[in-house]
Amino acid sequence: MKKTTAPLKKSWVPTIFIGITLLYLSLIVYIPAFNVFAQAFRKGAGPFFENMTHPVFLDAVRLTVLLALIAVPINIVFGLCAAWAIARHKFPGRAFLLSVLDLPFSISPVVAGLMLVLLYGRNGWFGSALEAVNIKVIFAFPGMLLASMFVSMPFVAREVIPILEETGADQEEAAKTLGASEWQTFWHITLPNIRFGLLYGVILTNARVMGEFGAVSVVSGNITRRTQTLSLYVEDTYREYLTEAAYSAAVLLACLAVVTLVVKEIVERRTHQDG
């Protein structure tokens, strides 16, 4: 392939374009990203690790991991079911269902949290029923779980649907004709086909659950050591001028983002090799 684009002579145009790209990305992405690490290690690694062992910080880590451990598997099951239902069937309102599935991305996280408060809060629809059985949802773990599940709901289905559509149902039908059960078909035929898309979907779900701020913030009440996730800890410590503590947690979350991007790269390369 020729590298030059014909109308734009091999001249200063590429240089200017690359220059603007790098400048813009630096201002918006690279400098802020680099700043996270620079601030966290400003006074060396010692204070950084000291912050990392602070009990409040450790509680936030524990809660964040616990949220992901529950919310991610639930959304995997839902995502696979929804992907199979949408990709393997033609029915009226299919496009509509796809749009509905995308709703959590369009709805502001704060509105998502507000809706949960209106449902499960003290004056909400289920408020009195929940109070009667002594279950606290809002300002407690279940509410945060629901909020995390809400905001990360579409990822798995969205990554898996295109792959299912591309591979078609032929192999699955062949397996069924040969006497495989539905479960066997899924395990031996469908799952290997969608594995990379599924992996990326899971990684995205996990990143969103662990990093979610708005929706969780509304329903958590941000009670230190009890309903504080890492993301909430970042904001809380920043507001209390504990900038170093905030940046220590930020580094951890930034590493999570980097891991997410690395997995994405790997998945993309593997799918190109397969295809």
Add this chain to the structure above:
Amino acid sequence: MAPSTHPPTPERLPFLKVWQFLSASSWPWRVTIGYLFMMLVLPVTAMFLKASQLPLNDFWKIATSPIALSTYDVTFTTALISALFNGLFGTLIAWTLVRYDFPLKRIIEASVDLPFALPTSVAGLTLATVYSDNGWVGSFVAPFGIKIAFTRLGVAIAMLFISLPFVVRTVQPVLQEMESDIEEAAWCLGASPWQTFWHVVLPPLFPAISTGVALGFSRAVGEYGSTVIVASNTPFKDLIAPVLIFQRLEQYDYVGATVIGVVLLMISLVILLTINVLQAWGRRYS
């Protein structure tokens, strides 16, 4: 239930159909519909019902109160400007990534998704530091009397950050599929670079750029985490609508929060509809 002697009324028919469908369908369908019902339909209905308990007059009064109007202005105007700005620079970045080769290209290409993967509170934290008066970037513009962090400009920077990947990732695949043959043909036929760009390159790209801008706008409008940290959240200055909802909730003003929430949700739905129309438009080109 006793079998009804009346034929089902038209408005009951869909529910009946859904019920018949669910009882006849396999369990993945039931999981999908059940989960969507519990997680989406129920909460959205709860919010709309809560809002509908309010007389229309009162709803309108709260929805158009001066503070609400000012948050719409800050939210939507800033989000629109940021999204359009990214429409320009995002397209330029996509072009550079598709057409030119340069060192570290793979890493730079992957890094475009960082705003998508970075938790929003981290983004807000670091943007507030970098763009404050004594931050790495903020200190450059501070001598000219320009304050970025804790003003509306800060909100704009946060919105630029989070909406950037949407434009690049929508435009890039379309550019990749576009053959440079057509441009060469246009050039051979005597078109100037500007004419080639305007009449040959831009038209097929335009639906993708619009979709990207709409996606970015949608994301910027709903954004909370990064904007709440980078702004001072002063009413009539840089207070955005999601933060106003949050403040109303903190004051236990559920009605006020619900009204603004309904307004935001309706606008999100309109944007979602627009994006679907734009995507259908884009498919006509491929």
